[in-house]
Amino acid sequence: MLRQQTSTLIREYGTGEVKRNNKRYPHYLNFYDIPPMDNISIEEFEKFALDRLQVLKALEAATLRNKPENEVKEHLQELSKQYLPMHSNDSERVYPLDEERRKDHVSHFILRLAYCRSEELRSWFLKYEYILFKLRYLTVSTKERQEFLNHQNLTWKILSRSDKDMMKADLQAASPHVVVDTETFFEVEFEKVLDMVARRSVHLRGGTAYVPISDQVTLVMDEFKNRLAKALEITAKEFPKLDEDDRIMPILNNINRYYLGNSFANSTKVTGNITAFDVDRLVEHFPLCMRHLHRKLRDDKHLKHYGRMQYNLFLKGIGLPLEEALIFWRKSFSKFSDEQFQKNYAYNVRHNYGMEGKRVNYTPYKYVYPESKPAVKIHFAHFETNGSCSKIINNNQPGPEEHHGCPFRHFSEESLRVTLASVGVRNDAYIREIINLVRNKHYQVACTRYYEITRGGERGMMDTIEHPNHFFEQSYKLSIKQGDS
Numbered sequence: 001m002l003r004q005q006t007s008t009l010i011r012e013y014g015t016g017e018v019k020r021n022n023k024r025y026p027h028y029l030n031f032y033d034i035p036p037m038d039n040i041s042i043e044e045f046e047k048f049a050l051d052r053l054q055v056l057k058a059l060e061a062a063t064l065r066n067k068p069e070n071e072v073k074e075h076l077q078e079l080s081k082q083y084l085p086m087h088s089n090d091s092e093r094v095y096p097l098d099e100e101r102r103k104d105h106v107s108h109f110i111l112r113l114a115y116c117r118s119e120e121l122r123s124w125f126l127k128y129e130y131i132l133f134k135l136r137y138l139t140v141s142t143k144e145r146q147e148f149l150n151h152q153n154l155t156w157k158i159l160s161r162s163d164k165d166m167m168k169a170d171l172q173a174a175s176p177h178v179v180v181d182t183e184t185f186f187e188v189e190f191e192k193v194l195d196m197v198a199r200r201s202v203h204l205r206g207g208t209a210y211v212p213i214s215d216q217v218t219l220v221m222d223e224f225k226n227r228l229a230k231a232l233e234i235t236a237k238e239f240p241k242l243d244e245d246d247r248i249m250p251i252l253n254n255i256n257r258y259y260l261g262n263s264f265a266n267s268t269k270v271t272g273n274i275t276a277f278d279v280d281r282l283v284e285h286f287p288l289c290m291r292h293l294h295r296k297l298r299d300d301k302h303l304k305h306y307g308r309m310q311y312n313l314f315l316k317g318i319g320l321p322l323e324e325a326l327i328f329w330r331k332s333f334s335k336f337s338d339e340q341f342q343k344n345y346a347y348n349v350r351h352n353y354g355m356e357g358k359r360v361n362y363t364p365y366k367y368v369y370p371e372s373k374p375a376v377k378i379h380f381a382h383f384e385t386n387g388s389c390s391k392i393i394n395n396n397q398p399g400p401e402e403h404h405g406c407p408f409r410h411f412s413e414e415s416l417r418v419t420l421a422s423v424g425v426r427n428d429a430y431i432r433e434i435i436n437l438v439r440n441k442h443y444q445v446a447c448t449r450y451y452e453i454t455r456g457g458e459r460g461m462m463d464t465i466e467h468p469n470h471f472f473e474q475s476y477k478l479s480i481k482q483g484d485s
């Protein structure tokens, strides 16, 4: 399965020109009914999966932030160029269409495997694949759309003129946005358009729904959604029967938690190196998770293991060098003697900086395969050890007396309200908005709204917060721009 597949791409190396070659994938659109039968390398497997995930996550961020459809489309085009380029058959320039579509096809199925494993994952994947397909569908020419629909046998019987005249009043009542006289209507079994039936946006008679041609996109999208939902259910049932390949299983089991952004490993970009004495002055730029840890550290003169680790990695990311980190932690743990500090805590600080133990610089996640398998290093660069929001939110739930974690995820509603008010979010409407996002489990979006509200910005002023150091950098840069730092 993991043998490198011979590329079907035809290249003219002399001129660097890539010939169009879309015999294998004649259509730009794909319902992903047939799984790919290729052998692919482990490198392609991971790269394809991550690249598609970048696109779906960007769609998620844009959707949760209520960005208008045209902005989402533009953003998608930009991202697609980088991660998942796709061109239609009538593109003016020549592109390696088969290669692009193969990547689209294979990457969809890899993520389908990864996201079939729970109801929550299935519904996430379905939602953002649906949006991706819809944006593509709306972008491609009518001719290409029709060719694709014909290929899929998605053609619907057209309502005859005489029947249309007979039902004119009912059709108009159900579809007030069209002019019945000039509109074409399809006859569709009502089970195929349940969403439209539920919205009462089609005329229904004797088990047949009459759908205006201008709503054809809804028919196609319903078809896409129904097919993918069924396919995900089937994949979920088959998943446990898959061979336990220890090269791909770690990817499939964890991919939904990968963090794809900046690692902020040595992020001294905005502040330069800082000293132990700068930390208090910078707290105003910290996200709530780090403000909370800082306050608890000051109150208790101690933090438990995961709190120290979360906060230490963050401080490292904002530019605190190891020597200064040791001073910071020593002074903060003032209720302990030097000996106790050296014995119980200094090691962990140095360990986070890669100076103890296996000397791992705590950023890139590296997975080394067992010796019996080819040792392929997975460079899911920022997974697990780097303190991204998704790691903080999903791993190591805080227990009693522990203060790590994400306030939006781990605080009670009441504590969160009090905390928000204490950091300046006093407007009831804002608090309600944030609490609603939290109730719907959009913790990072809630954090982003908190950022926007407290920095006097408009909704959408920044991308969704993915990493506490991302929050810090944005806040610090903004203060420099405003000339108050």
Ligand code: SF4
Pocket: 287, 288, 289, 290, 388, 389, 392, 393, 405, 406, 407, 408, 409, 443, 444, 447, 465, 466, 467, 468, 471
């Ligand atoms: S969303 Fe991220 S940055 Fe914001 S509070 Fe939670 S963990 Fe911290």
